[in-house]
Amino acid sequence: MPDEAPARRFRLPRIFRTTPFRLTVLFLALFASAALALLAYIYVATAGEARRRTDAEINREMHGLVSAYDQAGLSALNQAVIERAAGEGAFLYLLMTPDQKRISGSIPYSPVDKFDGQPTWTTFSVTDVDAQGHTFKHPARGLQERLAGGQLLFVGADVGEDEAYVVQVVRALWGAGALIVVLGLCGGLLMSRNVSRSMASLTAVVDAVRNGDLGARAHVRGARDEFDELSAGVNEMLDRLERSMAGHRHAGDAIAHDLRSPLTRLRARLEVAYLDVEAGKGDPEQALAQALEDTDGVLKTFAAVLAIARLQAAGTAPNQVLFDPCELAANIAELYEPLCEDKGLEFDAEFAKGLQARGNEEFLSQALANLLDNAIKYTPAGGAIMLRVRRRSSGEVEFSVTDTGPGVPEADRERVVQRFVRLENSRNEPGSGLGLSLVAAVAEAHGGRLEIAEGPGKVGEMGPGLRVALVLPRA
């Protein structure tokens, strides 16, 4: 990373910058909006309802008085107003002359400022004094109407209790809102701290790997959640990477080692030939022929290394097609069968019918050829070799070559797949030591694998044999 000028910009503490926290805040905002809308609805529903109820009561009272006036006249109404105003009822009354002079009632003047003759509603406040001399202001509602005789009648009601209820509701709603925000925030912080802790372990691994420590591994907590999955995935990836890099390193050393000896021989032969020719003796022709042969050996090794490297670099084999594995195996069997016969080996092939697989036929043919090559090379005369193609119950297609040769001890089986590894007793056999490595690389490039197991077991001097299987995933 290039050095940057120190950031002067204000930065939030780390926990506030985590993705889970940001998500929390976002959801909190959404949740708070929804809660706000709900609170608004509740407010309208409760406060509005209280006002409607008061208004209806005032209306009813007004109606009663107006109908009394209509039936019995002004004096009866005046009487009723005086009686009711003196009573314990919750209503306020005011009866006025047409020019707004008080006739009777419980309040001195009408709170209605402008009256045009139509029934008019108003909201006002009433001041009260209690026994201790404290004054209270109550909110109130009132209705003023003109009577048939031109007099004005006002009926009002104290809404103090309803209003107090509404205020309580609002206060409760505010409290609930604050609780939602605080709880959400705490939850978010807690959540992001947990997630951050899980991420921190992964970030530490990534940092370590970036700094060159390929051995770093993420901690898998065993919670079987997506973090464990991710950690396991990262670990597996690193395992493969480490193996592959170790493989490259090993191959580098091995190539140097494997090419050095034939190149040294080659150089020595050429030098001897040169000295011989200079001295006018010896057989330079033979030395040259041998040198050519050595060169070819070196080139073959190169070709094999290159093929493996390309397959591994590509990850998957190129030009994959659907093909009949038995046909492919039969063609290779046909190529190798005479060689077996020449070496005095019994050769048998067994192919299941109607199989299908997906892959690069050229690479797979070469892999099978290598397996047969190995089997023929290591099985003594009188032995037997079996090539079999079948479908496993898992749907995978298996190519297997079984021989009755000396086999490979279990401890060495993983090792023989590695590049250039040749067991002690096979040092003198021709071959690059790359045969099985190539088969393994081909199998891996097809998403398959190479399996090495014991053959049919010991029979007299023979055995226990080797069974090598190239397994391809179901097409």
Place this chain on the structure above:
Amino acid sequence: MRILIVEDDLEAAEAMERGLSEAGNACVRAADGEAGLTAARDGEFDVMIVDRMMPKMNGVQLVESLRREGDQTPVLFLSALGEVGDRVTGLQAGGDDYLVKPYAFAELIARVEALARRRETGSVHTLLRVGELEMDLIGRTVHRQGKEIDLQPREFQLLEFMMRHAGQSVTRTMLLEKVWEYHFDPQTNVIDVHISRLRSKIDKGFDRPMLQTVRGAGYRLDA
């Protein structure tokens, strides 16, 4: 034969020219694709050897241009790229054969000869005859001195290839590529065993062997 060598590696081109000239061929050299195209347009050649990767114009472009102009001269591609895909691209562009570097010189000569010969036998034959050996391609039968020889299908294909290239050296790699259609190099010489089987069928019991082993190169069927 007149051979055009289009190769930007001067040392390799020189070695090729010397070897091919010693084998009795007349060679013309071009060091890049454009020069190769000019040379190919100017002269009549029996075979062209074209390196795939060159400055100015690569081998594939060169051959595509020539094929568009109607030039059908057989082309042998040389390439350091040996993957199946690379070979297919080369052959699709109009190449007739493909040889991966590094190659044995015997291999190069055998392939050049095979390409030149293929051009001469352009017409369709139903009967191949090499000396006493007679092959009926329709009836799938082979006779030597009138005596029928029983061959397996692959042996028949192998002999057919040898007969079509009678008198020429044919390498093991060529046989593996043309008869078996495999392009990899087996660790053991499986081809030798097949040849010796074929030899025992067509030469055994006759006074003179026809299927010869050519040291350092491969095999040759002589009339």
